Amino acid sequence: MAESVLQTEIQYLHGVGPKRAALLGRELGIETVGDLIRLYPFRYIDRSEIHKIASLTPTAAYVQVAGLVKSAKLYGKAGQEILEGGVIKFNLVSRLSLIISDGTGDLEVVFFKGVKWMYTKLRPGTSWLFFGKISVFNGRLNLAHPEVDTLPSPEAMEAGGTMVGVYPSTENLKNAGITGKVMTKLMTSALGMALPEIRESLPEYIIREKGLVPLRYAIRNIHFPADTAALNKAAYRLKFEELFYLQLSLLKQKFIRSREAHGIMMPKVGEAFHRCYDALPFELTGAQKRVITDIRDDMRSGSQMNRLLQGDVGSGKTMVAVLSALIAIGNGYQACIMAPTEVLAQQHFANISRYLAPTGVEAALLTGSTGVKERRRIHAGIEDGSIGLLIGTHALIEETVVFKSLGLAIVDEQHRFGVEQRSKLWSKSSAGAPPHVLVMTATPIPRTLAMTLYGDLDVSLINEMPPGRKPVQTIQIGEDQRSSLHRFMRDQIALGRQIFVVYPLIFESEKIDLANLEKGYEDIVAAFPFPPYKVAIVHGQQSAEEKQFNMSAFAAGRANILVSTTVIEVGVDVPNASVMVIESAERFGLSQLHQLRGRVGRGSEKSYCVLVRGKKVAAESRKRLDLLCSTEDGFALAEADLKMRGPGDLEGTQQSGLPVELSIASLARDGEILADARAYAEHILTGDPTISSPANAILASELRRDKYQVRDFSKIS
Numbered sequence: 001m002a003e004s005v006l007q008t009e010i011q012y013l014h015g016v017g018p019k020r021a022a023l024l025g026r027e028l029g030i031e032t033v034g035d036l037i038r039l040y041p042f043r044y045i046d047r048s049e050i051h052k053i054a055s056l057t058p059t060a061a062y063v064q065v066a067g068l069v070k071s072a073k074l075y076g077k078a079g080q081e082i083l084e085g086g087v088i089k090f091n092l093v094s095r096l097s098l099i100i101s102d103g104t105g106d107l108e109v110v111f112f113k114g115v116k117w118m119y120t121k122l123r124p125g126t127s128w129l130f131f132g133k134i135s136v137f138n139g140r141l142n143l144a145h146p147e148v149d150t151l152p153s154p155e156a157m158e159a160g161g162t163m164v165g166v167y168p169s170t171e172n173l174k175n176a177g178i179t180g181k182v183m184t185k186l187m188t189s190a191l192g193m194a195l196p197e198i199r200e201s202l203p204e205y206i207i208r209e210k211g212l213v214p215l216r217y218a219i220r221n222i223h224f225p226a227d228t229a230a231l232n233k234a235a236y237r238l239k240f241e242e243l244f245y246l247q248l249s250l251l252k253q254k255f256i257r258s259r260e261a262h263g264i265m266m267p268k269v270g271e272a273f274h275r276c277y278d279a280l281p282f283e284l285t286g287a288q289k290r291v292i293t294d295i296r297d298d299m300r301s302g303s304q305m306n307r308l309l310q311g312d313v314g315s316g317k318t319m320v321a322v323l324s325a326l327i328a329i330g331n332g333y334q335a336c337i338m339a340p341t342e343v344l345a346q347q348h349f350a351n352i353s354r355y356l357a358p359t360g361v362e363a364a365l366l367t368g369s370t371g372v373k374e375r376r377r378i379h380a381g382i383e384d385g386s387i388g389l390l391i392g393t394h395a396l397i398e399e400t401v402v403f404k405s406l407g408l409a410i411v412d413e414q415h416r417f418g419v420e421q422r423s424k425l426w427s428k429s430s431a432g433a434p435p436h437v438l439v440m441t442a443t444p445i446p447r448t449l450a451m452t453l454y455g456d457l458d459v460s461l462i463n464e465m466p467p468g469r470k471p472v473q474t475i476q477i478g479e480d481q482r483s484s485l486h487r488f489m490r491d492q493i494a495l496g497r498q499i500f501v502v503y504p505l506i507f508e509s510e511k512i513d514l515a516n517l518e519k520g521y522e523d524i525v526a527a528f529p530f531p532p533y534k535v536a537i538v539h540g541q542q543s544a545e546e547k548q549f550n551m552s553a554f555a556a557g558r559a560n561i562l563v564s565t566t567v568i569e570v571g572v573d574v575p576n577a578s579v580m581v582i583e584s585a586e587r588f589g590l591s592q593l594h595q596l597r598g599r600v601g602r603g604s605e606k607s608y609c610v611l612v613r614g615k616k617v618a619a620e621s622r623k624r625l626d627l628l629c630s631t632e633d634g635f636a637l638a639e640a641d642l643k644m645r646g647p648g649d650l651e652g653t654q655q656s657g658l659p660v661e662l663s664i665a666s667l668a669r670d671g672e673i674l675a676d677a678r679a680y681a682e683h684i685l686t687g688d689p690t691i692s693s694p695a696n697a698i699l700a701s702e703l704r705r706d707k708y709q710v711r712d713f714s715k716i717s
């Protein structure tokens with residue numbers, strides 16, 4: 001694109017001026033004409049698809065209605081009508097109810113939030129376009145919290161076909177008069193200025209090979225589609241381009257790294273590995289064997305390993321970690337395993353020590369609560385190399401821990417670590433080359449998301465469970481069924497089983513959460529009094545010793561019930577626990593519920609997961625819980641979670657965040673385009689690894705744009 005026109009400050013665009021420019025900058029990040037034309041509509045009003053009120057049915061789902069406001073009434077918290085005249089105290093209003101009409105019938109439209117703004121705007125006698133989901137209330141159809149738009153302007157209709165773009169907006173923009181109509185006008189003049197200047201941003205051969213429409217066509221039709229087919233072509237082109245550059249940027253880093261960053265060469269498997277392997281009480285699953293082969297190949301390749309190991313809860317990742325560590329140790333290096341919590345580090349240490357017994361390898365446990373003397377001993381052993389495997393929490397990345405020769409760093413449950421913490425591991429190298437890195441996660445990250453988040457990592461998947469795991473029967477119940485739940489729990493305890501009861505962290509305030517948990521604990525103790533019942537409690541505000549004490553009491557069978565927050569979510573293994581009760585289950589994400597459920601079904605007994613629903617649960621939440629009851633496939637659940645909640649909300653991505661902001665593509669919906677774009681980016685890189693051939697000049701210059709300066713995820717894991 002011609003830089004001059006596109007870089008024109010937005011205030012100079014006809015109809016903007018300094019005041020509106022400041023607002024557009026603040027609310028939508030639009031500084032220039034170029035920014036404006038890259039603000040795409042998030043949906044389109046299809047003029048041919050305005051529903052008649054008389055034709056609406058309860059199953060109509062999303063509808064668009066053009067209606068004249070006949071009346072607007074406010075109701076207070078107690079349901080009483082608040083009459084007009086005098087001062088209205090909007091903080092006392094609980095609902096705005098409009099009756100709208102389109103000549104074929106009347107429809108109620110209600111708002112519970114933003115009532116003041118709506119009330120002043122949507123006055124009787126004015127006409128608006130309402131877009132929302134039809135629901136049934138008290139036997140009548142209504143539209144709750146629809147999007148409200150002005151009726152499309154004749155200009156917009158002229159500029160395009162029957163489809164009019166709806167742009168992202170905010171209350172402040174609307175208040176300042178930048179309505180949908182105004183946005184359309186601005187876009188018309190911006191495109192008038194910029195369209196002739198737009199230059200292609202993909203090489204000609206890619207446009208041809210992928211059958212894409214030219215950029216100029218795409219931009220025009222994304223704003224003012226000639227028809228549905230043109231819109232689809234435009235959207236496809238822009239989505240493909242966005243995802244393609246994203247993948248190209250990520251994969252280029254990976255290509256460069258695998259050529260430049262040499263890794264520690266570990267040519268043999270070693271004695272320790274074989275001793276451990278031969279003494280295993282079980283056969284490794286096919287998936288475990290495959291993954292260990294991947295890892296072994298990486299470690300003897302001469303390049304640095306950067307591998308993400310995904311495996312559902314209970315799939316046996318620890319075994320893979322141990323055997324990988326033994327390869328490093330067998331080659332004369334040290335290894336470390338970093339766990340997110342003290343409890344988990346301790347449990348790893350206990351389990352892993354058993355596996356190491358036949359090998360003679362010395363392991364040590366280093367956490368925040370390791371005593372001074374022991375700490376000194378460990379530091380010395382790490383420095384002189386007598387300790388081969390160090391297991392711990394983030395305590396093991398402190399400055400004072402100096403390895404003699406760290407060859408492999410393993411991070412368990414990586415999503416719990418911050419970026420900073422992980423990058424420290426990278427610098428723990430000694431031999432001039434960085435240690436190999438293996439990141440293990442039980443959070444099933446959907447393929448599309450993994451491709452974006454870890455586009456430059458190699459990914460291995462354990463897609464098979466060790467034999468003997470029993471399916472977990474999952475049911476959801478309402479709070480009113482608590483007494484039968486308690487009866488069921490008593491029966492299970494009588495059979496010698498143990499039970500987890502988990503409370504969500506609901507509120508921002510830890511104090512309120514704790515109060516909630518304690519109330520739950522009291523209820524449980526009241527229903528399960530001592531003797532004969534014993535109830536333990538674990539939560540985030542206890543000291544490490546207290547937590548450990550209560551956890552081990554439960555693990556050792558000294559308590560029948562463990563009441564806790566989600567601190568038990570990761571890793572903890574109590575085979576005798578056969579029931580997982582999750583309170584206010586609707587407040588958890590599907591993936592998190594699945595993780596919790598994975599805590600049971602580890603022993604030989606039939607196991608249960610009981611989801612207790614809160615009082616007022618939306619139909620949508622019920623559907624999510626139904627899904628959990630119907631499948632134990634963590635990946636299917638993660639995909640569903642992604643679709644229902646959007647990637648920003650997905651567990652495990654909140655801390656890490658997306659490496660870039662996508663402006664048109666959606667990870668949840670455009671998985672196929674993403675996969676195609678990635679394969680194509682790989683293909684291009686294979687032919688031109690540094691993107692420096694003349695045919696790819698456009699690619700090189702586009703990659704330099706801020707938007708594609710992707711954070712380097714290889715350095716953080």
Ligand code: ADP
Pocket residue numbers: 282283284285288311312313314315316317318319442466467571573
């Ligand atoms: P996760 O992947 O959740 O970390 P773990 O490594 O904790 O899973 O393994 C869960 C349980 O399965 C452990 O008790 C472990 O000893 C056992 N296990 C691991 N691999 C196998 C196998 N191949 N056959 C039988 N049991 C196994």
Ligand code: MG
Pocket residue numbers: 317318412571
């Ligand atoms: Mg584990």
